[in-house]
Amino acid sequence: xxxxxSGILAILAINVIFAYGIFLPVATGQLNLGGAGFQAVGAYxxxxxxxxxxxxxxxxxxxxxxxxxxIGFAVAFPILRLRGVYLVLGTFxxxxxxxxxxxNSETLGGAIGLPVPAFVDYEVPVVLAALVTLFVxxxxxxxxxxxxxxxxxxxxxxDLMGVSLRGVKVAAFAVGAGLCxxxxxxxxxxxxxxxxxxxxxxxxxxxLLFVLLxxxxxxxxxxxxxxxxxxxxxxxxxxxxxxxxxxxSLFGAAxxxxxxxxxxxxxxxxxxxxxxxxxxxxxxxxxxxVERFKPRRRSGLAAAEASA
Amino acid sequence: MMxxxxxxxxxxxxxxxxxxxxxxxxxxxxxxxxxxxxPNGAGKTTLFNLISGVYRxxxxxIALSGEDISDIASRxxxxxxMARSFQNIRLMPxxxxxxxxxxxxxxxxxxxxxxxxxxSLFGRTxxxxxxxxxxxxxxxxxxxxxxxxxxxxxxxxKIEVVRALAASPKLLLLDEPAAGLNPTETAALSDFLAEIAxxxxxxxxxxxxxxxxxxxxxxxxxxxxxxxxYDGPTGSVQxxxxxxxxxxxxxxxxxxxxxxxxxxxxxx
Ligand SMILES: Nc1ncnc2c1ncn2[C@@H]1O[C@H](COP(=O)(O)OP(=O)(O)OP(=O)(O)O)[C@@H](O)[C@H]1O
Ligand SMILES: [Mg+2]
Numbered sequence: 001x002x003x004x005x006s007g008i009l010a011i012l013a014i015n016v017i018f019a020y021g022i023f024l025p026v027a028t029g030q031l032n033l034g035g036a037g038f039q040a041v042g043a044y045x046x047x048x049x050x051x052x053x054x055x056x057x058x059x060x061x062x063x064x065x066x067x068x069x070x071i072g073f074a075v076a077f078p079i080l081r082l083r084g085v086y087l088v089l090g091t092f093x094x095x096x097x098x099x100x101x102x103x104n105s106e107t108l109g110g111a112i113g114l115p116v117p118a119f120v121d122y123e124v125p126v127v128l129a130a131l132v133t134l135f136v137x138x139x140x141x142x143x144x145x146x147x148x149x150x151x152x153x154x155x156x157x158x159d160l161m162g163v164s165l166r167g168v169k170v171a172a173f174a175v176g177a178g179l180c181x182x183x184x185x186x187x188x189x190x191x192x193x194x195x196x197x198x199x200x201x202x203x204x205x206x207x208l209l210f211v212l213l214x215x216x217x218x219x220x221x222x223x224x225x226x227x228x229x230x231x232x233x234x235x236x237x238x239x240x241x242x243x244x245x246x247x248x249s250l251f252g253a254a255x256x257x258x259x260x261x262x263x264x265x266x267x268x269x270x271x272x273x274x275x276x277x278x279x280x281x282x283x284x285x286x287x288x289x290v291e292r293f294k295p296r297r298r299s300g301l302a303a304a305e306a307s308a
Numbered sequence: 309m310m311x312x313x314x315x316x317x318x319x320x321x322x323x324x325x326x327x328x329x330x331x332x333x334x335x336x337x338x339x340x341x342x343x344x345x346x347p348n349g350a351g352k353t354t355l356f357n358l359i360s361g362v363y364r365x366x367x368x369x370i371a372l373s374g375e376d377i378s379d380i381a382s383r384x385x386x387x388x389x390m391a392r393s394f395q396n397i398r399l400m401p402x403x404x405x406x407x408x409x410x411x412x413x414x415x416x417x418x419x420x421x422x423x424x425x426x427x428s429l430f431g432r433t434x435x436x437x438x439x440x441x442x443x444x445x446x447x448x449x450x451x452x453x454x455x456x457x458x459x460x461x462x463x464x465x466k467i468e469v470v471r472a473l474a475a476s477p478k479l480l481l482l483d484e485p486a487a488g489l490n491p492t493e494t495a496a497l498s499d500f501l502a503e504i505a506x507x508x509x510x511x512x513x514x515x516x517x518x519x520x521x522x523x524x525x526x527x528x529x530x531x532x533x534x535x536x537x538y539d540g541p542t543g544s545v546q547x548x549x550x551x552x553x554x555x556x557x558x559x560x561x562x563x564x565x566x567x568x569x570x571x572x573x574x575x576x
Contacts, residue, residue, distance in 0.1 A: 141426040143410070143417060143435070146403070150411050153400035159383045160360055160392065161475070162415030217402050287402050288455050 037095025042184025072177020215283025
């Protein structure tokens with residue numbers, strides 16, 4: 001496999017794990033706009049142990065996940081007291097605090113960053129992404145997953161049904177943070193270098209977009225969202241020059257030989273985002289859509305009615 | 309003597325200075341079928357919200373089986389044996405019918421093992437089977453996998469009742485379960501609830517349909533402007549002077565409406 005495609009596959013796999021990390025709190029109705037912060041914690045935890053103590057990758061990844069999950073757990077208690085847009089701002093602020101702390105930390109390389117000696121090829125993120133996907137599908141099939149979705153739909157009624165709102169939200173937030181940390185650790189070992197600029201606000205916004213546009217009602221959503229938004233820019237990278245050339249030739253001009261202007265990709269990406277929000281506000285994959293593709297399980301009564 | 313299953317004493321509740329429940333006291337005896345009736349805005353739903361713990365009363369006490377539950381968190385009350393339905397359907401729109409029922413079981417299935425066992429991945433668990441069985445008893449087994457948001461009103465109304473039942477409550481609080489159902493469905497619901505009551509479940513039902521109330525309930529509590537005005541057998545509720553005044557008095561205060569109603573009768 002070419003380096004280009006294996007690179008994209010690695011990014012896709014990391015984004016899928018990252019998206020599931022944000023999906024879990026979002027599926028309970030908690031928007032998390034601090035994705036980059038959690039990813040940075042995981043990335044720097046892995047990078048630091050790999051760089052300073054030469055830890056093997058398996059250990060750095062576990063550490064990245066546990067440390068980030070632990071921080072997510074600790075942060076969840078104060079931060080989940082916030083609601084709606086205040087929660088969004090609170091998680092966003094968390095990511096800014098993380099970035100600020102890392103930027104000012106000598107040990108973590110400050111503005112320069114840290115090299116990561118251990119490189120992992122695309123297989124590792126791909127296998128881990130598959131495992132994480134299975135894990136989230138499993139989780140969503142349990143009563144815990146049921147309760148997560150219930151809390152998303154109606155907190156008052158969930159509470160009256162005996163659901164611990166706090167417990168469900170904190171658990172989803174912390175486990176999600178752990179997954180963001182794993183995505184960060186994989187990022188560190190895939191790019192073999194971490195610098196805090198890579199974990200900026202745009203990253204947090206993008207991953208939340210993956211999740212919201214993919215759909216938050218089923219575990220298919222983040223998978224589709226991450227795939228779509230990782231591959232679309234790449235497709236545009238290839239298609240855009242051709243598009244520009246054909247538009248140019250339409251006006252009789254010679255094909256535009258300039259390197260494709262990166263900003264146009266964002267324009268198209270932005271338009272696609274707006275269109276999806278207008279036409280599929282609940283995300284690409286909704287519960288109703290999934291049900292439509294499932295084989296109908298006819299019960300006795302339904303069968304009797306049908307034959308009558 | 310056994311304490312009553314539910315006992316309210318001197319319960320009052322204000323919203324922003326306006327008292328909507330005033331010094332309400334009544335008992336619901338175990339095994340009874342009590343109706344809670346009253347004109348629109350009398351405070352019936354608010355009383356349900358106080359009993360289930362959505363709001364806390366300003367004054368008075370609410371006791372379940374003799375134990376004061378005023379300080380017990382709303383989420384723990386269903387575990388003590390009371391479950392409720394909602395006047396405005398409050399099903400989870402993105403969950404399937406069966407999933408909504410399984411949510412109703414939550415108070416009995418909150419252990420870590422229960423939480424982390426898949427409900428359907430490897431065949432149907434006992435929880436799912438139990439939920440489907442309950443739906444079947446209500447004649448709702450046509451729709452197990454359907455997402456609730458797509459179902460008609462009457463069906464969703466019934467699912468609300470079944471979800472409350474899924475908690476296996478001792479005391480079932482139903483807020484206008486027959487509203488919006490046609491006469492056949494209403495009669496079927498009445499039979500179904502009578503059957504539930506036979507199994508030892510105590511009913512406290514808010515309902516405007518007096519036919520439904522008379523066929524199902526043996527006891528009635530009437531509220532008007534947040535005060536209890538009647539507490540006695542269902543049979544004599546419509547002869548009670550206070551109750552008559554509450555319903556007719558409302559009309560008297562609204563002379564125009566009464567006049568146009570009379571005209572309507574003459575024109576017909
Ligand atoms: N959360 C609240 N905040 C302010 N006022 C409220 C609130 N809940 C109820 N009320 C008021 O309390 C009064 C009683 O309302 P409630 O819904 O309990 O009446 P009800 O007897 O259930 O009426 P209906 O038969 O129409 O359902 C009404 O005047 C209502 O406006
Ligand atoms: Mg009401």
